[in-house]
Amino acid sequence: MRWRGVNHIEFSVINYAESIKFYDRMFGWLGYASLGTLDVGHRSTYYLARPPAPHSFIGIQPAKSEQPLHYAERAPGIHHVALWARSKWEIDEFYREFLLKEGLVITESPAEYPQYAPGYYAVFFLDLSGIRWELTYMPRVPSPWDLYKFVKTARELRKQHPEWKHQYAVEMLRKLPSRKDLA
Numbered sequence: 001m002r003w004r005g006v007n008h009i010e011f012s013v014i015n016y017a018e019s020i021k022f023y024d025r026m027f028g029w030l031g032y033a034s035l036g037t038l039d040v041g042h043r044s045t046y047y048l049a050r051p052p053a054p055h056s057f058i059g060i061q062p063a064k065s066e067q068p069l070h071y072a073e074r075a076p077g078i079h080h081v082a083l084w085a086r087s088k089w090e091i092d093e094f095y096r097e098f099l100l101k102e103g104l105v106i107t108e109s110p111a112e113y114p115q116y117a118p119g120y121y122a123v124f125f126l127d128l129s130g131i132r133w134e135l136t137y138m139p140r141v142p143s144p145w146d147l148y149k150f151v152k153t154a155r156e157l158r159k160q161h162p163e164w165k166h167q168y169a170v171e172m173l174r175k176l177p178s179r180k181d182l183a
Contacts, residue, residue: 009081010044010059013129014066020045022102022128023060029098030083030135049084068130071107080124080132088121091135095123107132115157118142118150 013019027034027047037044044061058081071079085091088110095110108124122136139146154168164171 006056008046008057008059010061011078011129011131012061012063012065013127013131014063014068015128016043016060016062019060019128023047025102026098026127027058029094063129069132070130071126071132078131080134082122082134082136085121085135085137088137091121091123091137094135099123099125112149114146114149114153119146 023045024034031050032047033050034048035046037046042061044059046057046059048057069077085094091110095106099106105126106123107126108122110121110123113120113122117138119139119142120136121138122134124132124134126132142150157168158164161171
């Protein structure tokens with residue numbers, strides 16, 4: 001069973017030097033650590049959440065094209081990357097003290113998204129290459145108010161989808177084939 005999630009993901013950026021300056025500020029603000037490949041084999045800079053258990057790395061490498069991404073077109077490729085926030089307040093502070101000061105394109109200001117999960121709160125923005133990022137918070141234990149908003153939203157969504165046979169959360173679940181099924 002997988003317990004750590006993604007090992008790493010790499011992005012190719014248009015202006016590597018300027019992008020690294022930006023990402024250093026962004027990931028520094030969020031408390032990440034960084035390491036570089038020292039141009040041995042390839043050129044990448046990695047950012048990782050601080051120990052005790054760093055396990056997911058985000059890599060940045062120079063792009064061979066000068067074409068920015070356009071997330072709204074939903075072309076094949078990455079749509080957005082979501083990073084964990086410690087709290088709603090960290091998202092609000094990041095929005096005010098970092099994103100607005102950097103002059104970045106904010107695609108969605110900090111808001112609640114009860115259709116995703118109880119207590120889900122996020123901000124969405126574009127980096128210098130048009131890569132869309134999200135800083136998100138989900139409480140480990142949602143408040144009764146968060147649960148109420150989630151259930152209320154689920155009921156509203158169910159009214160819009162009479163084809164659903166089960167509750168919203170049950171409809172979302174998908175069964176994947178196991179190793180045994182694929183053998």
